[in-house]
Amino acid sequence: MPAVQLTAVSKSYRRRGRPPQKALDDLDLLVESGGVHGFLGPNGSGKTTTIRVLLGLVSADPGGGEIRLLDQPVPRGLPDVIGSVGALVETPLFFPGFSGRLNLQLLAEAAGVSHARVEECLELVDLSGRADDRFKGYSLGMKQRLGIAAALLKAPRLLILDEPSNGLDPAGIRDVRELIRRLGRDGHTTVLLSSHLLAEIQQVCDSVSILARGRCVASGPVGEVLASRGSGDVLVQIADPTAAAGVLQQAGFSVSPADGALMVHSVATPSDITRVLAGSGLYLEELRRVTPDLESAFLAITGDQPHDGPAAAGTPA
Numbered sequence: 001m002p003a004v005q006l007t008a009v010s011k012s013y014r015r016r017g018r019p020p021q022k023a024l025d026d027l028d029l030l031v032e033s034g035g036v037h038g039f040l041g042p043n044g045s046g047k048t049t050t051i052r053v054l055l056g057l058v059s060a061d062p063g064g065g066e067i068r069l070l071d072q073p074v075p076r077g078l079p080d081v082i083g084s085v086g087a088l089v090e091t092p093l094f095f096p097g098f099s100g101r102l103n104l105q106l107l108a109e110a111a112g113v114s115h116a117r118v119e120e121c122l123e124l125v126d127l128s129g130r131a132d133d134r135f136k137g138y139s140l141g142m143k144q145r146l147g148i149a150a151a152l153l154k155a156p157r158l159l160i161l162d163e164p165s166n167g168l169d170p171a172g173i174r175d176v177r178e179l180i181r182r183l184g185r186d187g188h189t190t191v192l193l194s195s196h197l198l199a200e201i202q203q204v205c206d207s208v209s210i211l212a213r214g215r216c217v218a219s220g221p222v223g224e225v226l227a228s229r230g231s232g233d234v235l236v237q238i239a240d241p242t243a244a245a246g247v248l249q250q251a252g253f254s255v256s257p258a259d260g261a262l263m264v265h266s267v268a269t270p271s272d273i274t275r276v277l278a279g280s281g282l283y284l285e286e287l288r289r290v291t292p293d294l295e296s297a298f299l300a301i302t303g304d305q306p307h308d309g310p311a312a313a314g315t316p317a
Protein backbone atom coordinates (compact mmCIF):
# COMPACT_ATOMS: atom_id res chain seq x y z
CA MET A 1 0.00 0.00 0.00
CA PRO A 2 1.43 3.40 -0.91
CA ALA A 3 1.92 5.68 2.09
CA VAL A 4 1.22 8.75 -0.04
CA GLN A 5 -0.31 9.10 -3.46
CA LEU A 6 -1.10 12.31 -5.30
CA THR A 7 -2.52 12.24 -8.79
CA ALA A 8 -2.82 15.39 -10.91
CA VAL A 9 -2.99 17.70 -7.89
CA SER A 10 -2.80 21.44 -8.44
CA LYS A 11 -2.73 24.26 -5.94
CA SER A 12 -2.80 27.97 -6.67
CA TYR A 13 -2.48 30.63 -4.02
CA ARG A 14 -4.58 33.74 -4.55
CA ARG A 15 -2.59 36.95 -4.29
CA ARG A 16 -4.09 40.38 -3.91
CA GLY A 17 -3.71 42.49 -7.07
CA ARG A 18 -1.65 39.82 -8.82
CA PRO A 19 -2.42 36.66 -10.73
CA PRO A 20 -2.64 33.50 -8.59
CA GLN A 21 0.60 31.73 -7.74
CA LYS A 22 0.62 28.15 -9.03
CA ALA A 23 2.52 26.20 -6.37
CA LEU A 24 1.54 22.69 -7.53
CA ASP A 25 1.00 22.03 -11.21
CA ASP A 26 -0.70 18.71 -11.94
CA LEU A 27 1.56 16.99 -9.42
CA ASP A 28 1.83 13.18 -9.43
CA LEU A 29 3.64 11.68 -6.45
CA LEU A 30 3.91 8.12 -5.15
CA VAL A 31 5.59 7.17 -1.88
CA GLU A 32 5.62 3.44 -1.18
CA SER A 33 5.45 2.25 2.43
CA GLY A 34 8.70 1.61 4.29
CA GLY A 35 12.09 3.26 4.53
CA VAL A 36 12.97 6.90 4.04
CA HIS A 37 11.62 8.71 1.00
CA GLY A 38 13.26 11.98 0.08
CA PHE A 39 11.30 14.85 -1.27
CA LEU A 40 13.87 17.04 -2.94
CA GLY A 41 13.43 20.37 -4.65
CA PRO A 42 14.79 23.88 -4.76
CA ASN A 43 13.24 26.57 -2.59
CA GLY A 44 9.79 27.43 -3.87
CA SER A 45 9.34 24.17 -5.81
CA GLY A 46 6.23 23.22 -3.82
CA LYS A 47 7.47 20.81 -1.14
CA THR A 48 5.82 22.51 1.82
CA THR A 49 2.63 23.08 -0.14
CA THR A 50 2.48 19.36 -0.96
CA ILE A 51 2.84 18.49 2.73
CA ARG A 52 0.20 21.04 3.70
CA VAL A 53 -2.21 19.68 1.13
CA LEU A 54 -1.54 16.11 2.33
CA LEU A 55 -2.29 17.02 5.94
CA GLY A 56 -5.40 18.98 5.01
CA LEU A 57 -3.86 22.27 6.17
CA VAL A 58 -4.63 23.88 2.80
CA SER A 59 -7.02 22.61 0.17
CA ALA A 60 -5.96 21.65 -3.34
CA ASP A 61 -7.63 23.36 -6.30
CA PRO A 62 -11.00 21.85 -7.10
CA GLY A 63 -10.88 19.59 -10.16
CA GLY A 64 -9.76 16.14 -11.15
CA GLY A 65 -6.87 15.61 -8.71
CA GLU A 66 -6.78 12.86 -6.09
CA ILE A 67 -4.90 12.74 -2.79
CA ARG A 68 -4.52 9.60 -0.68
CA LEU A 69 -2.79 9.36 2.68
CA LEU A 70 -2.28 5.83 4.06
CA ASP A 71 -4.88 4.69 1.57
CA GLN A 72 -7.56 7.15 2.69
CA PRO A 73 -8.81 10.00 0.51
CA VAL A 74 -7.85 13.51 1.65
CA PRO A 75 -9.56 15.47 3.08
CA ARG A 76 -12.60 13.18 3.52
CA GLY A 77 -10.78 10.24 5.15
CA LEU A 78 -8.30 12.31 7.18
CA PRO A 79 -9.99 11.72 10.55
CA ASP A 80 -9.43 7.96 10.08
CA VAL A 81 -5.68 8.22 9.45
CA ILE A 82 -4.39 11.42 10.96
CA GLY A 83 -3.70 9.56 14.24
CA SER A 84 -1.21 7.38 12.31
CA VAL A 85 0.67 10.35 10.89
CA GLY A 86 3.33 12.32 12.74
CA ALA A 87 4.57 15.55 11.26
CA LEU A 88 7.24 18.09 12.00
CA VAL A 89 6.34 20.88 9.61
CA GLU A 90 7.34 23.97 11.51
CA THR A 91 9.51 24.45 14.59
CA PRO A 92 7.29 22.95 17.26
CA LEU A 93 6.26 25.05 20.22
CA PHE A 94 7.35 23.83 23.64
CA PHE A 95 7.22 25.48 27.06
CA PRO A 96 10.74 26.91 27.44
CA GLY A 97 10.83 26.67 31.24
CA PHE A 98 9.65 23.03 31.37
CA SER A 99 11.91 20.04 30.87
CA GLY A 100 11.88 18.04 27.65
CA ARG A 101 10.24 15.17 29.52
CA LEU A 102 7.46 17.32 30.99
CA ASN A 103 6.77 18.92 27.61
CA LEU A 104 6.35 15.48 26.05
CA GLN A 105 4.26 14.22 28.97
CA LEU A 106 1.83 17.13 28.50
CA LEU A 107 1.52 16.36 24.79
CA ALA A 108 1.12 12.64 25.55
CA GLU A 109 -1.70 13.31 28.01
CA ALA A 110 -3.50 15.50 25.48
CA ALA A 111 -3.17 12.71 22.88
CA GLY A 112 -4.06 9.86 25.25
CA VAL A 113 -0.58 8.36 25.03
CA SER A 114 1.11 6.66 28.02
CA HIS A 115 4.09 8.06 29.91
CA ALA A 116 5.91 4.82 29.06
CA ARG A 117 5.73 5.83 25.40
CA VAL A 118 7.23 9.21 26.33
CA GLU A 119 10.23 7.37 27.74
CA GLU A 120 10.50 5.23 24.60
CA CYS A 121 10.46 8.33 22.39
CA LEU A 122 13.08 10.09 24.51
CA GLU A 123 15.21 6.99 24.12
CA LEU A 124 14.63 6.86 20.35
CA VAL A 125 15.85 10.42 19.86
CA ASP A 126 18.69 9.95 22.31
CA LEU A 127 17.49 12.53 24.80
CA SER A 128 16.91 10.33 27.86
CA GLY A 129 20.07 11.62 29.52
CA ARG A 130 18.97 15.26 29.17
CA ALA A 131 15.22 14.77 29.57
CA ASP A 132 15.04 16.65 32.88
CA ASP A 133 16.88 19.72 31.59
CA ARG A 134 14.80 22.75 30.70
CA PHE A 135 13.86 23.05 27.05
CA LYS A 136 15.32 26.55 26.83
CA GLY A 137 18.78 25.18 27.63
CA TYR A 138 18.70 22.68 24.74
CA SER A 139 20.83 23.14 21.64
CA LEU A 140 18.92 23.64 18.37
CA GLY A 141 19.66 20.03 17.44
CA MET A 142 18.22 18.79 20.75
CA LYS A 143 15.15 20.99 20.26
CA GLN A 144 14.67 19.49 16.82
CA ARG A 145 15.08 15.95 18.19
CA LEU A 146 12.49 16.72 20.87
CA GLY A 147 10.20 17.88 18.05
CA ILE A 148 10.73 14.55 16.31
CA ALA A 149 10.05 12.74 19.61
CA ALA A 150 6.75 14.64 19.85
CA ALA A 151 5.86 13.59 16.30
CA LEU A 152 6.66 9.97 17.24
CA LEU A 153 4.47 9.82 20.36
CA LYS A 154 1.55 8.18 18.57
CA ALA A 155 3.89 5.58 16.95
CA PRO A 156 2.97 6.92 13.50
CA ARG A 157 3.04 4.74 10.40
CA LEU A 158 4.02 7.82 8.42
CA LEU A 159 6.40 10.47 9.72
CA ILE A 160 6.65 13.68 7.70
CA LEU A 161 9.68 15.89 8.31
CA ASP A 162 9.88 19.22 6.50
CA GLU A 163 13.48 20.45 6.23
CA PRO A 164 14.45 19.07 9.66
CA SER A 165 18.09 20.17 9.35
CA ASN A 166 17.31 23.85 8.83
CA GLY A 167 19.25 26.02 11.22
CA LEU A 168 21.26 23.18 12.81
CA ASP A 169 25.02 23.10 13.26
CA PRO A 170 27.00 20.20 11.74
CA ALA A 171 26.75 18.07 14.91
CA GLY A 172 22.99 18.67 15.09
CA ILE A 173 22.61 17.80 11.40
CA ARG A 174 24.56 14.56 11.88
CA ASP A 175 22.43 13.54 14.89
CA VAL A 176 19.15 14.26 13.10
CA ARG A 177 20.27 12.33 10.01
CA GLU A 178 21.33 9.33 12.09
CA LEU A 179 17.97 9.40 13.81
CA ILE A 180 16.07 9.51 10.52
CA ARG A 181 18.09 6.58 9.17
CA ARG A 182 17.32 4.60 12.33
CA LEU A 183 13.61 5.35 12.08
CA GLY A 184 13.55 4.29 8.44
CA ARG A 185 14.93 0.89 9.39
CA ASP A 186 12.43 0.12 12.17
CA GLY A 187 10.08 -1.68 9.77
CA HIS A 188 7.04 0.22 11.07
CA THR A 189 7.54 3.83 10.03
CA THR A 190 7.67 5.33 6.55
CA VAL A 191 9.57 8.60 6.67
CA LEU A 192 8.88 11.36 4.15
CA LEU A 193 11.79 13.75 4.36
CA SER A 194 11.53 17.06 2.55
CA SER A 195 14.81 18.79 1.89
CA HIS A 196 16.58 21.10 -0.50
CA LEU A 197 19.90 19.60 0.64
CA LEU A 198 21.14 17.12 -1.90
CA ALA A 199 23.71 15.57 0.42
CA GLU A 200 21.02 14.95 3.00
CA ILE A 201 18.87 13.01 0.55
CA GLN A 202 21.88 11.10 -0.74
CA GLN A 203 23.00 10.11 2.76
CA VAL A 204 19.66 9.30 4.33
CA CYS A 205 17.07 8.25 1.76
CA ASP A 206 16.23 4.97 0.06
CA SER A 207 14.11 6.59 -2.63
CA VAL A 208 13.57 10.13 -3.84
CA SER A 209 11.10 12.28 -5.75
CA ILE A 210 12.46 15.44 -7.26
CA LEU A 211 10.18 18.44 -7.48
CA ALA A 212 10.62 21.44 -9.76
CA ARG A 213 8.09 24.17 -10.46
CA GLY A 214 5.32 22.26 -8.71
CA ARG A 215 5.81 19.05 -10.70
CA CYS A 216 7.55 15.76 -9.99
CA VAL A 217 10.36 15.52 -12.52
CA ALA A 218 12.06 12.30 -11.39
CA SER A 219 11.31 9.55 -8.91
CA GLY A 220 12.69 6.18 -7.81
CA PRO A 221 15.41 4.58 -5.69
CA VAL A 222 18.19 7.13 -5.09
CA GLY A 223 20.74 4.91 -6.85
CA GLU A 224 18.50 4.52 -9.90
CA VAL A 225 17.68 8.20 -10.19
CA LEU A 226 21.43 8.81 -10.20
CA ALA A 227 22.27 5.96 -12.54
CA SER A 228 19.60 7.04 -15.04
CA ARG A 229 21.52 10.28 -15.29
CA GLY A 230 24.87 8.42 -15.20
CA SER A 231 27.65 9.73 -17.33
CA GLY A 232 28.38 6.28 -18.80
CA ASP A 233 32.05 6.76 -17.86
CA VAL A 234 33.97 3.84 -16.38
CA LEU A 235 37.30 4.15 -14.55
CA VAL A 236 39.78 1.34 -15.21
CA GLN A 237 42.85 0.67 -13.04
CA ILE A 238 45.37 -1.56 -14.73
CA ALA A 239 49.13 -2.23 -14.51
CA ASP A 240 49.82 -1.16 -18.11
CA PRO A 241 47.39 1.64 -19.02
CA THR A 242 49.11 2.42 -22.32
CA ALA A 243 48.72 -1.12 -23.63
CA ALA A 244 45.15 -1.28 -22.33
CA ALA A 245 44.25 2.04 -24.00
CA GLY A 246 45.53 0.70 -27.34
CA VAL A 247 43.50 -2.52 -27.05
CA LEU A 248 40.33 -0.71 -25.99
CA GLN A 249 40.62 1.90 -28.74
CA GLN A 250 41.08 -0.86 -31.29
CA ALA A 251 37.89 -2.45 -29.99
CA GLY A 252 36.05 0.84 -30.61
CA PHE A 253 36.04 2.35 -27.11
CA SER A 254 36.66 6.02 -26.52
CA VAL A 255 39.43 6.24 -23.91
CA SER A 256 41.33 9.02 -22.13
CA PRO A 257 44.07 8.95 -19.49
CA ALA A 258 42.96 9.66 -15.90
CA ASP A 259 45.69 10.09 -13.31
CA GLY A 260 47.54 6.80 -13.90
CA ALA A 261 44.29 5.03 -14.80
CA LEU A 262 41.99 5.10 -17.82
CA MET A 263 38.60 6.69 -18.30
CA VAL A 264 36.48 4.79 -20.80
CA HIS A 265 33.55 6.87 -22.08
CA SER A 266 29.91 6.09 -22.94
CA VAL A 267 30.05 2.49 -21.79
CA ALA A 268 26.75 0.62 -21.88
CA THR A 269 28.03 -2.71 -20.50
CA PRO A 270 31.18 -2.41 -18.36
CA SER A 271 31.81 -6.18 -18.53
CA ASP A 272 32.68 -5.68 -22.25
CA ILE A 273 35.83 -3.89 -21.06
CA THR A 274 36.87 -6.86 -18.91
CA ARG A 275 36.26 -9.25 -21.81
CA VAL A 276 38.21 -7.21 -24.38
CA LEU A 277 41.19 -6.69 -22.08
CA ALA A 278 41.33 -10.31 -20.92
CA GLY A 279 41.20 -11.36 -24.59
CA SER A 280 44.54 -9.57 -25.01
CA GLY A 281 46.05 -11.01 -21.84
CA LEU A 282 45.52 -7.78 -19.85
CA TYR A 283 43.87 -8.15 -16.45
CA LEU A 284 42.39 -5.14 -14.71
CA GLU A 285 42.84 -4.28 -11.06
CA GLU A 286 39.68 -2.23 -10.68
CA LEU A 287 36.71 -1.22 -12.79
CA ARG A 288 34.31 1.40 -11.44
CA ARG A 289 31.35 3.14 -13.00
CA VAL A 290 31.60 6.88 -12.44
CA THR A 291 28.21 8.04 -11.16
CA PRO A 292 27.51 11.72 -10.96
CA ASP A 293 26.47 12.90 -7.52
CA LEU A 294 22.90 13.87 -6.87
CA GLU A 295 23.82 17.51 -7.30
CA SER A 296 24.68 17.09 -11.01
CA ALA A 297 21.65 14.85 -11.53
CA PHE A 298 19.47 17.35 -9.69
CA LEU A 299 20.67 20.31 -11.72
CA ALA A 300 20.25 18.33 -14.94
CA ILE A 301 16.74 17.25 -13.95
CA THR A 302 15.43 20.55 -12.63
CA GLY A 303 16.87 22.47 -15.57
CA ASP A 304 19.71 24.20 -13.76
CA GLN A 305 17.38 25.96 -11.41
CA PRO A 306 18.60 25.33 -7.90
CA HIS A 307 16.98 28.14 -5.97
CA ASP A 308 13.73 29.57 -7.29
CA GLY A 309 10.32 28.11 -7.84
CA PRO A 310 7.65 29.05 -10.37
CA ALA A 311 7.77 32.63 -9.15
CA ALA A 312 9.72 32.65 -6.00
CA ALA A 313 9.24 36.33 -5.24
CA GLY A 314 8.51 36.61 -1.56
CA THR A 315 9.50 33.02 -0.84
CA PRO A 316 11.64 32.78 2.26
CA ALA A 317 15.01 31.21 1.45
Ligand SMILES: Nc1ncnc2c1ncn2[C@@H]1O[C@H](COP(=O)(O)OP(=O)(O)OP(=O)(O)O)[C@@H](O)[C@H]1O
Pocket residue numbers: 013014015021022023041042043044045046047048049050196309310311312313314315316317
Ligand atom coordinates in the same frame (compact mmCIF):
# COMPACT_ATOMS: atom_id res chain seq x y z
N1 LIG B 1 0.58 31.31 1.42
C1 LIG B 1 1.09 31.53 0.22
N2 LIG B 1 0.63 32.55 -0.55
C2 LIG B 1 1.12 32.79 -1.78
N3 LIG B 1 2.09 32.03 -2.36
C3 LIG B 1 2.60 31.01 -1.66
C4 LIG B 1 2.14 30.71 -0.33
N4 LIG B 1 2.83 29.63 0.13
C5 LIG B 1 3.68 29.28 -0.86
N5 LIG B 1 3.54 30.11 -1.92
C6 LIG B 1 4.28 30.03 -3.19
O1 LIG B 1 4.11 28.73 -3.72
C7 LIG B 1 5.35 28.26 -4.27
C8 LIG B 1 5.75 26.95 -3.60
O2 LIG B 1 6.09 27.23 -2.25
P1 LIG B 1 6.46 26.09 -1.17
O3 LIG B 1 6.68 26.78 0.13
O4 LIG B 1 5.47 25.01 -1.24
O5 LIG B 1 7.83 25.56 -1.77
P2 LIG B 1 9.00 24.77 -1.04
O6 LIG B 1 9.54 23.85 -2.06
O7 LIG B 1 8.52 24.21 0.24
O8 LIG B 1 10.05 25.90 -0.79
P3 LIG B 1 10.77 26.32 0.56
O9 LIG B 1 11.81 25.28 0.76
O10 LIG B 1 11.32 27.66 0.23
O11 LIG B 1 9.71 26.36 1.63
C9 LIG B 1 6.37 29.37 -4.08
O12 LIG B 1 6.45 30.10 -5.28
C10 LIG B 1 5.77 30.22 -2.99
O13 LIG B 1 6.12 31.58 -3.16
